[in-house]
């Protein structure tokens with residue numbers, strides 16, 4: 001067989017194994033994996049390096065207006081370039097519905113914005129207005145188009161859909177094989193803390209972490225899981241930042257419920273002390289849920305290691321440290337008026353490789369699973385996230401030995417800071433491909449504006465997750481069948 005490209009001499013790493021081998025690529029697909037492959041119009045020598053599936057960034061905010069109207073600094077061109085330099089071959093940013101908007105209109109808006117992406121993409125919807133039209137027309141149409149996941153919020157005045165709205169959405173998603181994702185923090189607890197802090201004049205950035213107690217996440221994750229159980233629907237808990245929240249996920253999974261979850265590098269690498277930097281510097285570290293403490297980091301690492309989390313995502317939410325972003329409400333704004341979110345799409349995988357694999361905390365196989373394979377499976381990217389014949393040739397070749405310090409310039413995004421500045425990282429992606437095309441080669445951008453394609457995603461397969469039947473729902477169904 002003649003190949004367009006052969007990658008030879010590397011160590012192939014998948015989510016389950018690691019072996020010396022060559023890869024043959026024809027057109028956009030991997031067509032052969034063998035101990036040795038000759039030929040190839042182009043031969044890439046991966047000698048001594050790790051040949052892995054290109055990363056899938058399953059949580060990023062790109063060209064997205066927040067509910068209060070702040071636009072992210074990155075658009076699909078800069079966001080995808082930054083993702084590619086970080087070892088990603090595809091990503092799934094959010095397409096956010098604001099109240100009053102139809103889902104068709106939201107998708108049309110993001111289709112126009114995403115045209116410049118250099119890597120393949122899909123969207124998770126954000127649903128903030130679960131009207132009859134949204135539930136019965138907009139969502140089914142989006143699912144049919146292959147947009148098979150959506151995120152809801154239990155907090156923020158303009159996004160919180162309440163328990164009833166969440167049950168409605170869980171039911172519709174379940175009926176269509178789609179996956180509901182949740183940002184879980186208790187709205188009333190946060191509002192109460194905000195009032196208590198304001199009454200004491202405590203408005204500096206460091207109070208952001210105080211205003212969103214760990215209890216607020218614990219309660220809302222528990223509640224979201226129970227609502228999902230009642231609706232007999234799968235649920236993906238995003239950006240878990242607390243040990244207690246992770247425990248709820250762990251327990252539900254052990255009981256067989258189809259509950260999935262992620263954490264993010266910032267919750268493993270940074271702490272609330274970062275919010276207490278001089279002046280307004282702490283504003284750079286405002287994200288929600290907030291940064292916690294060193295003890296929580298250790299606990300979250302244990303949950304990464306023992307399988308509570310399916311992926312480690314960046315939650316790239318790029319708001320610059322100026323009047324277009326963090327300081328939109330002034331250079332002395334109270335924490336409650338500062339945009340929530342940190343950038344990190346380029347640093348996610350290098351950081352996880354360095355701290356996880358080189359640091360001896362996770363295996364290279366787990367790294368591949370957290371960075372690509374699990375997201376492909378859960379979010380229905382059926383041709384991505386694995387190295388096997390027939391899969392898209394989405395490949396990242398990693399040098400496991402390079403040592404670098406994180407700099408803003410190397411992020412290739414439109415930000416004016418990185419919260420990971422100066423971190424020393426070992427290992428980096430040297431070559432990144434999407435569907436057989438080089439997009440990054442030894443620090444040089446090869447990908448072209450618009451080269452990325454929309455990926456229609458499949459339904460979630462919940463085989464192996466028997467669920468936890470709710471007695472009363474079962475009784476209702478029995479009576480219905482007998483009537």
Ligand code: DUC
Nearest residue numbers: 183288315317340341
């Ligand atoms: N949730 C996110 O997922 N990202 C940024 C802020 C937020 O509330």
Ligand code: ZN
Nearest residue numbers: 183238239288
């Ligand atoms: Zn969120």
Ligand code: ZN
Nearest residue numbers: 059061315317
């Ligand atoms: Zn996010």
